[in-house]
Amino acid sequence: MAILPQANSAATGPFVLEAKPSSMQLVPPEFGQHPExxxxxxxxxxxxxxxxxxxxxxxxxxxxxxxxxxxAVHWHGLRVPNAMDGVPGMTQDAVLPGDDFLYELPLKDAxxxxxxxxxxxTEQVARGLxxxxxxxxxxxxxxxxxxxVVLDDWRLSEKAQIANDFGAVHDWTHAGRLGNFIHAALTPQVSEVQQNQRLRLRFVNVATDRIMTVSLLGLTGKIAARDGMPLQEPEDLGLMVLGPAERADVIADVSAAPGESVQVVLHERGTAxxxxxxxxxxxxxxxxxxxxAPLPDNPITRLGSLSHARRISLTMEGGAMSGLRQGRYEGELLSSQELFxxxxxxxxxxxxxxxAEPITTAQRGEIIRMPIHNNTAFPHAMHLHGTHFQEVLPDGGLGPLKDTLLVARRETREIAFVADNPGDWLLHCHMLSHQAAGMKTWLRVT
Ligand SMILES: [Cu+2]
Known part of the structure; x- marks a missing residue:
């Protein structure tokens, strides 16, 4: 007799994920004839x-x-052991061409x-990884x-090839590398639904730098989760603003009538x-x-009182239209021109x-609260590795669990979290151009 593997054996043993060059028909035929x-x-x-x-x-x-x-691969939003976080130079060595690396990811949270x-x-995500x-x-x-629903943003040449201008100074100093072909990829590619059916739409903004503002037509429902984590009270569906790396799970019933359609609409500079x-x-x-109804909760501790929290503040400066005069880089104090x-x-x-040193070293279990002052002329999508945080709201209440928070220009927002996952964790802007051009730090949990 044979013991057969379970039907979903992909998730019950090692499986291969191969990073490689390829080609695909990205631009659909309605935009005219384009090569792969x-x-x-x-x-x-x-x-x-x-x-x-x-x-x-x-x-x-x-x-x-x-x-x-x-x-290397980062598993965005998963609360994994530090050595599995996929950050070269911090949690592992980069995997060289021809080499491999086995990740082991215990899936604590749905x-x-x-x-x-x-x-x-900035280059590898823009190329599709x-x-x-x-x-x-x-x-x-x-x-x-x-x-x-994957929302992506490509900068393509007239021949539909990815523009090879990674690291363009104007992008790095401004809003990042914005593309000219914004696209929503559905998996599975459902071609039709019925009125009154219930859909779960999982939006993921994978763009390197673009903030996506989307609305949904023909649906009545709620946002049930953000950044993977269930909302204790699902939110009304309105305009959804998703910074790079942010996710939202929508659970909604099809209200559009037969012959109509459910639509995902992008709002960009006053145009839909x-x-x-x-x-x-x-x-x-x-x-x-x-x-x-709210989704079943995940086994992560939500914050209660912040009375024992330790406060570490983070101030962002630089970029175009800012008064950055100097800054430290690799241990040296440089003028803004030298930094540039x-x-x-x-x-x-x-x-x-x-x-070289972490922004703070936290004892395991310590509660950290971090006001984030954005003294720049651009929004930034702050991402913490290793655990989710909650926003400390102006009224003292606590927002939903998140791993990425969009902080508008000249705005101060505050996050708080339990430092319960030991290791060295990155804290950076998920506008990848900004990250490459300086916006990153880290914290240590002992
Ligand atoms: Cu940024």
């Missing part, structure tokens, strides 16, 4: 393979590097996560379709663009389900690039 686009993708696809697993499983992806550059290159990421990971709840809410639509064909036998010449344009607490 040369990309770098996991398993040669962009987005990379959708990894579906269940909460509580151990995921073991083996990264094989078939790129012409070293690489939700929508993503994975992407964390080496030369990202994918989505869906960790399903033990008791998932009932839906008719569960669809991942239809990114994707799904036809409504027929009416489901059931009435709409109506109420969207070193490709370092932004500072955290007066320091550009990864400092």
């Amino acid at each position: 686009t040369e990309v770098w993708g996991f398993d040669g696809t962009v987005p990379g393979p959708l990894i579906r697993a269940r909460q509580g499983e151990l995921l073991q992806p083996r990264l094989i590097n078939r790129l012409p550059q070293p690489t 939700g929508t996560y993503w994975y992407h290159s964390h080496n030369q990421s 990202y994918g989505v990971m869906v960790v399903s709840e033990a008791e998932a809410p009932e839906t008719d379709h569960d669809i991942v 663009y239809l990114l994707e639509e799904i036809e409504v064909a027929g009416r489901h036998a059931k009435a709409p389900r109506g109420v969207v 010449e070193a490709g370092q344009i932004w500072t955290f607490n007066g320091e550009a690039g990864l400092p």
